Amino acid sequence: MLHARAQHSVSPSDLSVLQALTGDRPPSSSAAHLIAAAGPQPSTSASRDAPRQAKRGDRRPPVDPLMIAAAASAGPQVTRNHYFHTFFPQPLAYAPCDDERTSAAATMAQRPKMESRQAPRTIRLQVEDEERRRKERLERLRDEQVAKEHRHDERAIADRPQAVAMPTHDGGFEFREDGRLDDKLGPDARRGKPPASAQVHHLKDDALPDLPPLEVQCRVRTRIPTPHGHIFLHLYTNNHDNKEHLAFVADHAQMASTSLTTNAVEGTPVVAETGERRLLPFIRSRTLDSKWYDGETDEERIVRGAYVGRLSATSHCRHAHAPPSAASLAPTDPPLVRIHSECFTGETIGSQRCDCGEQLDEAFRLITLAGRGVVVYLRQEGRGIGLLEKMRAYNLQDLGHDTVTANLMLGHGADMRTYGIAGAILRDLGVAQSGVRLLTNNPDKIRQIEGEGVSVVERVAMDAPYGSGEEDDDSDGGSSTSDAHTDSSVAYHLRRAGVGMIGASTTSSPELDKYLRTKIERMGHMLTAPEQQAVRNRVMSGGGSSGSAGAHPLSESTSALPARDDVAEEEKRA
Numbered sequence: 001m002l003h004a005r006a007q008h009s010v011s012p013s014d015l016s017v018l019q020a021l022t023g024d025r026p027p028s029s030s031a032a033h034l035i036a037a038a039g040p041q042p043s044t045s046a047s048r049d050a051p052r053q054a055k056r057g058d059r060r061p062p063v064d065p066l067m068i069a070a071a072a073s074a075g076p077q078v079t080r081n082h083y084f085h086t087f088f089p090q091p092l093a094y095a096p097c098d099d100e101r102t103s104a105a106a107t108m109a110q111r112p113k114m115e116s117r118q119a120p121r122t123i124r125l126q127v128e129d130e131e132r133r134r135k136e137r138l139e140r141l142r143d144e145q146v147a148k149e150h151r152h153d154e155r156a157i158a159d160r161p162q163a164v165a166m167p168t169h170d171g172g173f174e175f176r177e178d179g180r181l182d183d184k185l186g187p188d189a190r191r192g193k194p195p196a197s198a199q200v201h202h203l204k205d206d207a208l209p210d211l212p213p214l215e216v217q218c219r220v221r222t223r224i225p226t227p228h229g230h231i232f233l234h235l236y237t238n239n240h241d242n243k244e245h246l247a248f249v250a251d252h253a254q255m256a257s258t259s260l261t262t263n264a265v266e267g268t269p270v271v272a273e274t275g276e277r278r279l280l281p282f283i284r285s286r287t288l289d290s291k292w293y294d295g296e297t298d299e300e301r302i303v304r305g306a307y308v309g310r311l312s313a314t315s316h317c318r319h320a321h322a323p324p325s326a327a328s329l330a331p332t333d334p335p336l337v338r339i340h341s342e343c344f345t346g347e348t349i350g351s352q353r354c355d356c357g358e359q360l361d362e363a364f365r366l367i368t369l370a371g372r373g374v375v376v377y378l379r380q381e382g383r384g385i386g387l388l389e390k391m392r393a394y395n396l397q398d399l400g401h402d403t404v405t406a407n408l409m410l411g412h413g414a415d416m417r418t419y420g421i422a423g424a425i426l427r428d429l430g431v432a433q434s435g436v437r438l439l440t441n442n443p444d445k446i447r448q449i450e451g452e453g454v455s456v457v458e459r460v461a462m463d464a465p466y467g468s469g470e471e472d473d474d475s476d477g478g479s480s481t482s483d484a485h486t487d488s489s490v491a492y493h494l495r496r497a498g499v500g501m502i503g504a505s506t507t508s509s510p511e512l513d514k515y516l517r518t519k520i521e522r523m524g525h526m527l528t529a530p531e532q533q534a535v536r537n538r539v540m541s542g543g544g545s546s547g548s549a550g551a552h553p554l555s556e557s558t559s560a561l562p563a564r565d566d567v568a569e570e571e572k573r574a
């Protein structure tokens with residue numbers, strides 16, 4: 001005890017060192033000298049009183065001389081104070097050792113406040129529990145929905161003919177009554193797998209992962225005389241949506257043989273560049289021509305427009321003839337194909353906000369001119385958003401927005417269409433495999449349809465006849481105009497004859513110009529700008545028809561398609 005007290009007795013030189021170290025000014029080199037010189041000193045009354053005062057007023061333990069020596073020898077930047085413990089200390093930011101020199105409030109202000117952001121455990125468990133229950137509820141609802149759709153599908157299948165047969169054009173195969181493939185039809189069939197030629201009907205549509213593999217079926221086909229020529233109209237159903245998609249087929253040779261009622265010709269005769277003569281297979285629906293169920297009669301097949309071989313007015317016998325075989329024919333020349341999306345406003349009431357009516361009209365004209373081609377008409381109104389939303393988009397367009405921005409403002413993509421059904425229809429018609437010449441200006445459409453397994457060997461420009469609204473503003477009310485008064489050319493009359501909508505086939509309006517410009521500038525469509533088109537129309541009005549679709553002046557390869565980066569960017573932002 002005595003020894004300890006002797007050790008803790010404070011000498012005047014200790015006090016001087018302490019003063020030097022804790023004074024307002026940093027310790028000078030003389031302080032170090034002082035410290036070095038500090039040794040056991042004779043005690044004065046002041047020094048004797050100091051511990052007593054400390055005992056009375058200041059209850060902190062006396063200063064350890066070893067600490068003082070260590071602090072002094074470490075140089076002027078270090079005091080006996082310990083470092084202020086923070087994760088990111090300020091340089092030379094030391095904690096105060098004397099409460100008198102820094103207030104407690106200031107100290108608290110300097111210290112970073114560490115707060116837990118975690119909710120109490122009970123609340124966390126409660127939230128987790130609620131989340132789990134919410135997920136289970138959603139899963140239950142989804143299961144119920146799937147079960148409902150499944151029941152609906154089963155009913156729909158039950159309503160169908162018992163066994164849906166598959167293509168037989170190319171040596172084909174059939175389903176038995178129970179829906180399984182007939183055993184005699186090869187190894188694939190024995191394994192319960194349709195042959196490669198049939199698998200095209202079962203391609204998975206990636207965009208709709210929850211749906212069953214896509215199947216299309218042509219329910220009926222009939223002949224329609226149009227101002228451009230006769231075409232076969234096909235109505236398709238499918239298992240992905242409840243819409244009736246359509247296909248218009250121009251096939252002159254088939255039309256001629258059908259009207260003879262004898263099917264004397266079994267293909268479209270063509271003469272190749274080499275002078276070789278050959279027959280291209282008729283464009284026919286495989287699902288329509290296949291046997292739907294055992295015991296179907298020719299009469300039933302005639303009513304739905306299926307192939308019945310040699311027809312006669314009294315054909316009541318059971319179907320006994322195979323459809324024409326394509327197996328022996330040379331590879332087909334690529335037919336002209338248009339994949340057109342429904343536009344009630346443009347096609348039926350002659351809206352001049354878009355060029356859809358003119359495009360449909362032109363597509364009909366071109367496939368009938370070519371004598372062999374297809375227009376697939378998809379019920380994807382308003383680029384897939386439906387008529388209701390398209391009309392809302394029109395109202396936004398009236399406020400000055402273009403067609404892309406209006407769609408985005410309504411929470412849709414710029415283009416919500418898919419082409420799985422179009423691909424399946426083209427495969428069903430037997431034109432996809434050998435390649436098609438696609439009538440379009442839309443590079444995205446080419447990419448998508450190729451993604452569906454349809455080979456596009458050539459892009460043919462969809463060059464519908466429209467004028468420039470700017471030029472025609474002074475004409476009669478801005479309605480269909482341009483060449484009506486001046487153009488007496490064959491081209492004009494040909495188009496005039498093919499008008500499939502109110503208000504003639506050649507149209508123009510400022511809205512249409514804006515629509516076309518947006519398609520060029522924002523959607524990457526390979527179109528002629530409205531101003532250039534006006535000039536072109538004038539030239540064409542003196543130059544007659546653009547001629548055969550096969551020699552279309554704007555035909556070009558599908559390479560070097562422009563990107564749609566800006567639209568993708570805006571879609572992301574929206």
Ligand SMILES: Nc1nc2c(ncn2[C@@H]2O[C@H](COP(=O)(O)OP(=O)(O)OP(=O)(O)O)[C@@H](O)[C@H]2O)c(=O)[nH]1
Nearest residue numbers: 341342343354380381382383393403440441442462
């Ligand atoms: N959402 C929306 N859809 C429109 C508008 N105008 C036309 N459509 C739809 O657009 C579809 C036609 O698409 P377009 O972009 O004109 O042409 P495309 O089929 O992509 O390209 P092409 O093959 O070159 O004709 C149809 O379904 C029309 O109903 C519009 O202002 N807003």
